[in-house]
Amino acid sequence: MQTKGVKFGAAEEGYVLFVVPGSDNAPASEEAVPALASLQRVLLGLKNGLVLNLANQADFQLKVEPDYHQWAGTYAHHIDSRQLRAEALVDVDLFWRKVKARAASRGLVVRRDQPDVQRAEVECHGFRVPFNLYREIACMVFSARHMEDEITEFLARIKAACEMLTHYYLEFAGIFAQHTVFIGDHHFVVSRGDDVRVPGLNYWSLIGSSNPDFTFWLGVDAVKRFLAAREKTARPMN
Structure with a gap:
């Protein structure tokens, strides 16, 4: 779909991609802001939506494989030069509900610190493993994954961390x-x-x-x- 030069499409429910081409006279970041911001507000009407610009991946200090330099092909150069603005809008509350549902199916308990919507914890084997919800969403967007794939991989890491902590705790107790x-x-x-x-x-x-x-x-x-x-x-x- 396209409106006022902004192309957008749903990757899946609660996950929308936006692309705004630039021009010879102005980079996309300058041309896109008014139309893009208005569209993002109206399209989903989210109380808690997270907008991520692919060109800002370095700001998150994430190591993701593959990142957009690999999966975006020739468009990656245009993103880096700001001649193409590529963003994703993610429904944070929907992502969180999916995390809770998948965690529960694996016998894990997840809790979210309400004053800080980014901070959350997984409880397993008596341990508390913290994570940043926004960081996990960023990993999903920058690696071009779907929600279920990102959540599955993320919870596998949490499980591995809990098993590691169990090992060290038993060793600590023995010492x-x-x-x-x-x-x-x-x-x-x-x-x-x-x-x-x-x-x-x-x-x-x-x-x-x-x-x-x-x-x-x-x-x-x-x-x-x-x-x-x-x-x-x-x-x-x-």
Whole structure:
């Protein structure tokens, strides 16, 4: 479909693509803004819609395969030079409902922080795994995926993260078996049975780490040093 030089079409429900060609006198970004903004507001009437410009992919610092330089072919050059404006409008609430439904089918619980609509968490195996809803939508748009494909891949990553955390938690519990070990907030916590709070290992630091083993043992060492210091100060003076 086309209106006032803006071409648009639905990739799927709640996911609309817009393309605005430029001219010899003005780049697309200058010509498109009034018509494009008006169309995006009217077309879906979204309370919570996210607009993503393909040319701004670098701003998100995402590594997606393939990105538009691969799947857009010869159009990629025109997007980079701003002679072609290509945007996607995504219904965030619909995407979120699909995330919840697919997560529930896999035995996962997802929660969204209402004051911050971008922030959400998945609960699995007793762990909380945070994610940015807008970031996942951006991955979908920049890699030209459909919602179901992006959500399936995303939840597979979450499942893998939970399995990794389970492995490290069991190892952590074995290392400090002489103490009470539990999961507190987003930490592996060691309790000595007194009122002293022991700094735990922040398991969020393991997620996405390029070297989770190194991060884990760094945290274990910090807890050991704290326990040793507490033991030393607790000894009676002769």
